[in-house]
Amino acid sequence: MKYWQLITDGIWHRNPTLVIGIGMCPTLAVTTSISNALWMTLAATFVLVCSNALVSAVKNIVPDHIRIPIFITIIASFVIIVELTLKAFQPEVDKALGIFIPLIVVNCIILGRAEEFAQKNDVISSVFDGIGMGMGIGFALGLLAFFREILGANKLMGYTFIPGMEPSLVMIMAPGAFFTLAFILWGMNVIKSKSKK
Amino acid sequence: MYRIFIKPTLILAAIAFAASFALSHVNKITRGKIEERARQQKEDALKAVLPPYLGYTIVEKNRKATVEGIEFFYSIAQKNEGEKILKAYVFECENPGYSGIVRSIVAVDEKLTLLGMSVIQQAETPGLGARSKEMASNKTFFEVFFGLSRKAASDKEAVSQSWFEAQFTGLDAGKKIGIIKKGEWSAENAALRQELIDHNAVSAITGATITTKAVILSIEKGIAALKHVLEQENNAPGEAASP
Numbered sequence: 001m002k003y004w005q006l007i008t009d010g011i012w013h014r015n016p017t018l019v020i021g022i023g024m025c026p027t028l029a030v031t032t033s034i035s036n037a038l039w040m041t042l043a044a045t046f047v048l049v050c051s052n053a054l055v056s057a058v059k060n061i062v063p064d065h066i067r068i069p070i071f072i073t074i075i076a077s078f079v080i081i082v083e084l085t086l087k088a089f090q091p092e093v094d095k096a097l098g099i100f101i102p103l104i105v106v107n108c109i110i111l112g113r114a115e116e117f118a119q120k121n122d123v124i125s126s127v128f129d130g131i132g133m134g135m136g137i138g139f140a141l142g143l144l145a146f147f148r149e150i151l152g153a154n155k156l157m158g159y160t161f162i163p164g165m166e167p168s169l170v171m172i173m174a175p176g177a178f179f180t181l182a183f184i185l186w187g188m189n190v191i192k193s194k195s196k197k
Numbered sequence: 198m199y200r201i202f203i204k205p206t207l208i209l210a211a212i213a214f215a216a217s218f219a220l221s222h223v224n225k226i227t228r229g230k231i232e233e234r235a236r237q238q239k240e241d242a243l244k245a246v247l248p249p250y251l252g253y254t255i256v257e258k259n260r261k262a263t264v265e266g267i268e269f270f271y272s273i274a275q276k277n278e279g280e281k282i283l284k285a286y287v288f289e290c291e292n293p294g295y296s297g298i299v300r301s302i303v304a305v306d307e308k309l310t311l312l313g314m315s316v317i318q319q320a321e322t323p324g325l326g327a328r329s330k331e332m333a334s335n336k337t338f339f340e341v342f343f344g345l346s347r348k349a350a351s352d353k354e355a356v357s358q359s360w361f362e363a364q365f366t367g368l369d370a371g372k373k374i375g376i377i378k379k380g381e382w383s384a385e386n387a388a389l390r391q392e393l394i395d396h397n398a399v400s401a402i403t404g405a406t407i408t409t410k411a412v413i414l415s416i417e418k419g420i421a422a423l424k425h426v427l428e429q430e431n432n433a434p435g436e437a438a439s440p
Contacts, residue, residue, distance in 0.1 A: 065205070096327055173325070
């Protein structure tokens, strides 16, 4: 039950993007299409789960004052693994996401979870925390990308959504991401305040 | 002493060693694949800019010249048409885009009419400039989702050039290439295609005019270098005497 709690926390109660509000850079940049958002989620989740597990496994031998360089080394290694793998087997994805794959290293969700959760908990909980947080990223990115791709490019999964509709350019630019994010946060808070009553 | 300096150093070294050990293995597995992809991409680009049906064969590959201190690589292709030998030139050109270099491979014939171009390297914004490589699709999401057009995936693979790249074909690179903001077009939209050819212009990628300009500038630079090289060749004393 504890593990289930970790997953729902990641998706809803403590959603890294929508509730904690971290990791905004890739969130705003890659949510122009659903396929970009999904691949970003996969890459970030893989790194998050692996780094959480490893950080948790080595937490007892890592002296406190050098923990950050060690965490970053671990995270960067997994990011490079993801980058090389994408380059070799999914070159189209690698081209579409470009710089945002290597930038996962500095995504605060991943270092944040290592600091806040993995170094204080056991390996299995950390893996579940990673999965939950990863699904949270996916939920947020998917939702953003769904609206932005339809409104900004009149497309869904790369195919025309409504033939003949003129897409609004601002939605695929950065301001569109902020507008969409604001509406999603609004909707989330409405649902939350209703469920509290 | 041990607790503050030696132990942390040893642990950090051990982790760094483990990380590089793991990465070297991943690199070993993926390197061949990545190189293969890069080679394949160059070959595909060459096929896209100089399609086989045009009948040209490459006679001299990767000639190198230095134009105003910048290295310039080009290949010469030719075909026989009746009595005459027609030449075509394939070259690589680049210009800074919105984020990083945009490099293209371009083919022109003797009259500097563009036979084709393909962007081979770019790091533009996903969803904006990066769409220079995006394939146009006329299928709507619902058609694909409900299985009305099952062949969607194979259709996509059949076209190796994006709409953005394809619109350069047939333009006169000797003259200035303009930009018209008309959005995406596809092969079915013949009217827009004709309008572009009449104006010697391309349609900019929506929201990525800088990328579009970068590509045009790179072609202009490449053409200038090519002209320079060809002039030098024609004026060379050895060349003029030979039959």
